[in-house]
């Protein structure tokens with residue numbers, strides 16, 4: 001078994017605030033040049049943090065004009081962009097055996113692999129080359145306007161941090 005995520009060291013590469021999905025898309029465009037074919041990116045953050053929103057923007061920045069949906073049920077989407085992108089969501093995965101069945105290593109060969117809930121089973125699929133952590137800033141998601149029936153503009157402040165794995 002490989003070592004766990006915790007045993008790696010991470011170097012911050014970029015740190016941004018995003019006040020809206022559009023600003024998250026700006027961040028995606030900004031860091032696209034850092035992401036390479038054959039590498040992997042773990043997306044970390046709670047439900048609704050904006051992980052899929054980020055990937056959607058990245059795909060659009062790569063010229064993909066068709067809808068980009070969350071792979072939360074389908075688990076793996078592959079896009080024929082340059083570089084190709086394999087977009088995975090591990091939230092609903094029950095165990096490492098299910099991960100093995102996805103055959104990610106082969107599936108993602110030559111592609112940029114992006115994994116939502118990438119901290120899950122990272123000793124089975126990782127370690128990723130980079131990780132992007134999206135953190136809703138305090139008080140943002142329990143704001144009264146965010147409740148059902150509230151006057152929700154749907155735009156909340158996020159902290160977005162990109163880190164690169166050192167060595168190992």
Ligand SMILES: Nc1ncnc2c1ncn2[C@@H]1O[C@H](COP(=O)(O)OP(=O)(O)OP(=O)(O)O)[C@@H](O)[C@H]1O
Pocket residue numbers: 018019020021022023024045046047048049050051052053054070072089091116154155156157158
């Ligand atoms: N600053 C922001 N950046 C990104 N999304 C935001 C921001 N503010 C509000 N949102 C909203 O938050 C939601 C994020 O949903 P998204 O599906 O991208 O989250 P997720 O992290 O992929 O969730 P899940 O863990 O369920 O896959 C969207 O409705 C989006 O419009």
Ligand SMILES: [Mg+2]
Pocket residue numbers: 051052053070072089116
């Ligand atoms: Mg998602």
